[in-house]
Amino acid sequence: MHVLVTGGAGYLGCWVVRQLLEKGHRVRVLDRFCFGTGPLDSLLPNEELTLLEGDIRRLQEHPGLLEGIDAVVHLASLSNDPTCELDVDMATDVNVESTVELAKKSAEHGIARFVLASSCTVYGHGVFEILDEESPANPVSTFGKSKLSAESAVLRMRNNRFEPTVARMATMFGWSPRMRFDLAVNQMTATAMRHGRIVVRGGGNQWRPFVHVRDAASAIVTLVEAPGNLVSGEVFNTGSDLYNVVIKELAKRVATHFSGIEIETAKDDDDLRSYRVQFEKIRSRLGFHCAYSIDEGIDEVRAELADSGIDPFASRYFNVHRMKELLATPVADGGEPG
Numbered sequence: 001m002h003v004l005v006t007g008g009a010g011y012l013g014c015w016v017v018r019q020l021l022e023k024g025h026r027v028r029v030l031d032r033f034c035f036g037t038g039p040l041d042s043l044l045p046n047e048e049l050t051l052l053e054g055d056i057r058r059l060q061e062h063p064g065l066l067e068g069i070d071a072v073v074h075l076a077s078l079s080n081d082p083t084c085e086l087d088v089d090m091a092t093d094v095n096v097e098s099t100v101e102l103a104k105k106s107a108e109h110g111i112a113r114f115v116l117a118s119s120c121t122v123y124g125h126g127v128f129e130i131l132d133e134e135s136p137a138n139p140v141s142t143f144g145k146s147k148l149s150a151e152s153a154v155l156r157m158r159n160n161r162f163e164p165t166v167a168r169m170a171t172m173f174g175w176s177p178r179m180r181f182d183l184a185v186n187q188m189t190a191t192a193m194r195h196g197r198i199v200v201r202g203g204g205n206q207w208r209p210f211v212h213v214r215d216a217a218s219a220i221v222t223l224v225e226a227p228g229n230l231v232s233g234e235v236f237n238t239g240s241d242l243y244n245v246v247i248k249e250l251a252k253r254v255a256t257h258f259s260g261i262e263i264e265t266a267k268d269d270d271d272l273r274s275y276r277v278q279f280e281k282i283r284s285r286l287g288f289h290c291a292y293s294i295d296e297g298i299d300e301v302r303a304e305l306a307d308s309g310i311d312p313f314a315s316r317y318f319n320v321h322r323m324k325e326l327l328a329t330p331v332a333d334g335g336e337p338g
Helices: 013-022 038-043 081-086 088-108 142-155 184-195 213-225 247-255 280-286 294-308 319-327
Strands: 002-006 026-031 049-053 071-074 113-119 163-169 171-173 197-200 207-212 235-238 244-246 262-265
Touching (some): 013 038, 081 088, 081 142, 081 319, 088 113, 171 213, 184 197, 184 294, 207 213
Parallel strands (some): 002 026, 026 049, 113 163, 163 235
């Protein structure tokens, strides 16, 4: 297939692009490249890959974007709570309105498969002890609310010619060419390695599910390739039952990979988000299994940090810091519109 991947140079996107190419698909990427094209540079010799620089909010600037496309993977978004809270209107514009517009245009172009990357954060403060796709959503953040709104709008568009499907991602971890250290496992590993301590925020008693970024990419590819009768109009929690972890226990788990680590619990407000998620549906219906454990991810991040020598606390590795920089940059120089 010829697959459009929005946000294809991102933390998850660059792995999705790589895996699609490895499976023999052609890939067209639309991305703002806020962090540059570096995450995809090693793939550029592949003639089946094309890159387009553009903003998902301005699809009219790319009239040929969907020509010849067979499937769309929509990853482009403001992708965590702090980033969305910087500008709630922008979060709605990017995560909801632009998503709906892309889905409409995809349907108008006769593109059947539309895979939307969402998040388990839509469960927010979980209403049940264990949550599956039929459990009520209860988002408590702008990010969670925007993702739920996008899901609902896109799934309502389903018909016999348009097959939207949603991947509700667990919290990702692991190394990526476009690295992030604003994710719990990655951040704890970096602070343990560089500072000899781990800071637990939000009280530490909140549940979170986790998934390695390469497993998340594999799940996306699975949804692209799956028969329509298995995925059309469906939501899939994406992760593994094995990797639901209480945050304070996650800190202890990371600490076992080092020596002499102190664990501190910050005196801040309790995190309202707590969700323990079931992943039976994607496993039983599509045969999806996670290949990478949390412990393997910790070791991977530790080894890559040692080899690369990068500063994991630099602003480029935190989405909210990068967005602040863009908001402060004049539009003429590539910043955000006011």
